[in-house]
């Protein structure tokens with residue numbers, strides 16, 4: 644279906660927002676693509692849609708509130724109906740996330756949802772993942788993580804702030820390290836190895852993607868689904 648916009652991120656975000664129905668508890672992802680979904684949900688809430696949102700970051704909480712979406716928490720609603728979030732790269736229904744340093748909360752929310760929907764523009768689809776993997780790291784573990792990730796074949800870099808001197812500090816008060824592994828032939832194994840590393844709070848490989856909404860430059864959206872949902 645063709646959207647009226649020529650912006651691929653907007654097309655994907657707004658189209659995915661149509662999956663949300665009355666009385667749903669909705670995970671609200673982080674980033675510029677999800678922002679279009681949140682704004683569209685805000686428009687629908689103004690028209691009477693009754694939902695509660697669970698934000699994945701300060702960014703999505705602020706945006707949801709500005710757009711009139713009532714918020715709740717995972718304590719009150721531990722199971723979500725759907726989560727809509729962006730990604731930095733997707734291949735074979737596995738996503739790399741964390742370009743906005745929010746992947747820890749994003750993963751908690753995604754794994755709490757019955758359906759995890761990723762919204763991207765088509766430049767982010769790949770045959771094999773190769774994007775650097777964001778790691779949220781306890782500051783005191785920076786050198787240990789650098790050493791242990793090197794043993795797995797990755798080269799890490801502490802992410803530096805823009806308009807802030809020194810490192811990016813996540814919403815949880817930790818560093819972000821981007822780990823470049825080149826082509827990642829076995830992302831499931833790498834995901835497990837990174838989860839074993841002391842000092843890594845969470846990594847940006849998401850293996851639970853159910854659907855991908857891929858926006859194209861002509862305003863069309865390709866939808867791919869892992870199974871019938």
Ligand code: 5RP
Nearest residue numbers: 674675676729741742743745
């Ligand atoms: C934030 C994320 C974002 O969803 C990802 O970086 C994509 O962002 P955008 O939609 O702005 O391209 O994982 O941590």
